[in-house]
Amino acid sequence: MSPMLATLPDVTAVLHSPSASPPSGLRAPAAVGMGMARTRFLAPRAAASAASAVSAKPAAVAPLYADRTVVRIGLPSKGRMSEQTLSLLKSCQLSVRHLNPRQYTADIPQVPNLEVWFQRPKDIVRKLQSGDLDLGIVGLDIVSEYGQGSDDLVVVHDALEFGHCRLSLAVPKEGIFENINTLEDLANMPEWTQERPLRVVTGFGYLGEKFMRENGFNHVSFLAGDGALESYPAMGMADVIVDLVSSGTTLRENNLKEIDGGVVLESQATLVACRRSLHKRNGVLEITHEMLERLEAHLTATGEIMVTANMRGNSAEEVAERVLSQTSLCGLQGPTISPVYRSRDGKVAVEYYAINVVVPQKSLYKSIQQLRSIGGSGVLVTKLTYIFDEETPRWRKLLSELGL
Ligand SMILES: Nc1ncnc2c1ncn2[C@@H]1O[C@H](COP(=O)(O)OP(=O)(O)OP(=O)(O)O)[C@@H](O)[C@H]1O
Ligand SMILES: O=P(O)(O)OC[C@H]1O[C@H](OP(=O)(O)OP(=O)(O)O)[C@H](O)[C@@H]1O
Ligand SMILES: [Mg+2]
Secondary structure, eight states: OOTTEEEOOOHHHHHHOGGGOOOTTOOOOHHHHTTOOSOEEEOOOOGGGTTSOOOOSOOSSOOOGGGOOSEEEEEEOSSHHHHHHHHHHHHTTOOOBOSOTTSSEEEOTTSTTEEEEEEOHHHHHHHHHHTSOSEEEEEHHHHHHHHTTOTTEEEEESOOSOSOEEEEEEEESSGGGTTOOBHHHHHTOTTOOSSSOEEEEESOHHHHHHHHHHTTOOSEEEEEOOSOGGGHHHHTSOSEEEEEESSSHHHHHTTEEEEEEEEEEEEOEEEEEEHHHHHHSTTHHHHHHHHHHHHHHHHHHHTEEEEEEEEEOSOHHHHHHHHHTSGGGOOSSSOEEEEEEEEETTEEEEEEEEEEEEEEGGGHHHHHHHHHHTTEEEEEEEEOOOOOOSSOHHHHHHHHHTTO
16 A cells, blocks of 8 residues: 555445444545445655645545644635735745646645645635635635634634725715715615615625624615626616725726725735634644744735945944934834944954844835935845744734634
């Protein structure tokens, strides 16, 4: 038998033997119900075989939750989040190796015990809930809609800085909605009655319904729609829509407007985990920690740059005083100041000091102006790849959420 494979007991026999029922708490694999007998399941990939990508060939009978030792992460298989997810991971030195674009599996060579599964965003959430995935990257909108506030899911990183959008209620610009500019205006319209409720079309039935209920709408009906929702009001099929908005172009082009108080949810990409896996599956917590550290280090560094300059001075302290008198030169923990040694008349002398300071990218020009105003010269600007703090606050928060 290959070291990669292990055999399961005869499944038919297990099913038919009352004394050999699966341990409680374990779900029976779906294929069992389909009458499939004796088969093999994928065991954890041996580190030595890291060169071979995960096989997409379905096992005839899937492993039970407790039998799976490899950790799984779900990434969006389609849509606008898919490419950005891969590029974020690449920036964190977690490049996904996807040998065959027609397969749904891949791996991340940097993390040998992790399998990547490409799934539709909503399926990522469902599979995190069932424990078939341990980790996933998906928009908060999808986590909130399909997770429905479930305790089974833990948002490990809530701001991966891409996929920004908002779930928002929009109404037609004209007709009876012309002077409707707030949610309150909409709720107080006399048109909505039990016989003729406000008709809302949305792909977010759970969040949409909760939002309307919590905002005091009594006469509302919902219609589920998957795409092109902006066309429903003009077609007379709905009065208002609850849909994702990012640039606002689609709303504008369809003669719709957002109203004050109408944002249901602000969303961006998140890293989500299955709570049960964090507690019970070997390796999940460690992989989550490593991913979190890399993501935080990369995302923190993204908005910052390193500025280096030389400055004449009598001592490091005297230079430090000048630098710290400037509001944009305080750095992460303060500037690093080091002597610049040069040889003069055969002796080593210090006339200049080098200043290294990390500043927010958006205040770069201001920082340079301030450096110059206190005598800085030869200014170098360097992009930062990572900033590793002592400990990421999100890791602390996760441990406390897990009671660890
Ligand atoms: N303008 C936007 N419209 C929709 N989603 C956006 C937008 N901007 C960011 N997103 C995020 O991208 C995710 C994926 O949306 P996208 O429309 O690309 O894929 P999809 O919804 O899987 O595909 P489809 O819309 O064809 O079903 C959304 O759930 C949301 O988190
Ligand atoms: O504010 P905007 O930048 O205009 O983006 C909003 C639009 O983008 C999404 O549609 P998508 O492009 O995913 O098409 P779909 O309706 O087929 O999902 C969303 O459903 C809106 O229609
Ligand atoms: Mg879409």
